Amino acid sequence: MTSRAAIDVRPITEAEFADWNRAMNIGFLREPSMSEEVIDARRAQFTPGRSVGAFDAGRCVATFRSFAQELTVVGGAAVQADAVTNVTVSPTHRRRGLLTRMMTEELAAAKGRGDVVATLIAAEYPIYGRYGFGPATWATEWTIDVPRTGLDPRWAGPEDGGRVDLVDAEDVRKLGPELHERLRRVRPGVVSRDELWWRTTTGAVRFHATFHEPFYVVYRSAAGEVEGMAAYTTDDRWGDGKQPLNTARVKWLTGVTPAAERALWHYLCSVDWVVRVRSGYRAPDDLLPLLLPDPRAAAVTTHADFLWVRVLDVVRALEARTYEGAGSLVLEVADADGPAGGRYRLEVSEDGTGTCAPTTENADIALDVSDLGALYLGDESAVRLVALGRVREERAGAARTADALLRTSRRPWCPDVF
The missing domain is CATH 3.40.630.30 (Gcn5-related N-acetyltransferase (GNAT))
Structure with missing residues (x-):
């Protein structure tokens, strides 16, 4: 078995695109080979630096791709998103940390590009919460x-x-x-x-x-x-x-x-x-x-769950959307080794617009960044997450305050698989 360190994880070149597509098909249990016409058509998706592969002895054994996207948030504004897709690891190379390496590098790059959130459609539920994603819409x-x-x-x-x-x-x-x-x-x-x-x-x-x-x-x-x-x-x-x-x-x-x-x-x-x-x-x-x-x-x-959201910039994310009423909330966000950790005060005015900034005030609720993603578009309930033990109230009644601010009268919806 090749050691983890010997597996090369990096952006692919255009010459490696066919091998990368073969590995992706294997990961998704599709017929591995594809025609030259299909490969040429798929080159329209190739963006240098945003298609990543893991290579063992020159053969692609894991795939990862991202692209620029805009996500509509509550109130109608659009935030810059890092859309993650085509994520596979070949069955011969599972449990070697390849996805973690690819995801960690991508989220750091997305933060550096100025993306506010990352998004994906999860083929399997248990995988992406550990990278800070939460199910923000259901279908x-x-x-x-x-x-x-x-x-x-x-x-x-x-x-x-x-x-x-x-x-x-x-x-x-x-x-x-x-x-x-x-x-x-x-x-x-x-x-x-x-x-x-x-x-x-x-x-x-x-x-x-x-x-x-x-x-x-x-x-x-x-x-x-x-x-x-x-x-x-x-x-x-x-x-x-x-x-x-x-x-x-x-x-x-x-x-x-x-x-x-x-x-x-x-x-x-x-x-x-x-x-x-x-x-x-x-x-x-x-x-x-x-x-x-x-x-x-x-x-x-x-x-089932559908669009998953990973908040990269808490301040910009919370200021981009609108809210259902006036109020304030101090959130303690846990994000191990990620960009979103910290304590933030959200202040919402009567017109539903919010301002957010880091603070040293006592927290009202404490939550993981993945649960912030689930709450972000207004679909999930903080009260329900408290009952599940995923959100902790530091002030009695704070979860009800969070729901009064964050939840929406109509549920969010993502019509697209990507």
Whole structure:
């Protein structure tokens, strides 16, 4: 077994990109080899210095990549984020500290770049808390039993004067970015999408050998403004009696108004031959079930953690978001060998804006930086974390104060896997 010190952890060169992708596929239990066309397409993601590999005798055995991202926080502001992805360790090289080496170096680099937080989507729950990440958003998927919804099967379009139209990939690339920016301005947890995202989601750039083109629909209001868009696929399943039993699977659905969400979900439940609709990952408090005459027709299929947040700069993070009321809170943040440790006073004015600064005052609550990440977007409860023994009250009632300030009326939502 090669010693830990003999394994070389460093940014890869462009010439090592194919080997790095092979190692990533192995880590994710995918077919190791890929075509030259797919490798060339994936080069669009390559940024010098931000794709890291671990090499044993010249062979890549672990992978790690980061990229620049913006995260919308409570109140609509965006903070600079270090998005972490493509994290793997080959099964031959587990338990040698490779992830710790890669993550430690990356978080230090992110702090040096001025990033406020780091983000990731965790494939496995137990891994990332030890690096200071906490689950800041959760996701729910529903399966809709269409015949049970109570919707009129003769539905042919919105009743509000708007309309739903099928469009093609070029329309999505043209209309989608502006619509997503409107969503980003109002929903905490939403992350930025660059041009490459729109090109890959519509098949203009293909990171996999096969691409199944989805159907795309757009909702326009009575005034002609684009307020919603969805992409979905369907299967081709028929019962023994020649009855259709098809399922529509939503790849993504964006609505910036309740009317748009209602129209798009009703459309999906009206497509001939479709008897089930899989919603894709939505916010746990999504409007979807209650948009149906019989909400029980939408059964929860999946409910799990989704976007994880790691606070790198406590002062900038807490000052970037807004709060639900006036008040103050002194937080003792534990961050072993990390950049966020210390004691901080958060002061919130009547208009919901906050100021934060290091302090020597007595702490009101004490918590790990991972729990600060879980609380940051307003989804988690400090009172609940106290009950779990993860947050400690240094002043009686301080957790209730924290919830009154930090929690939000609508839950944060991240629509993207990255």
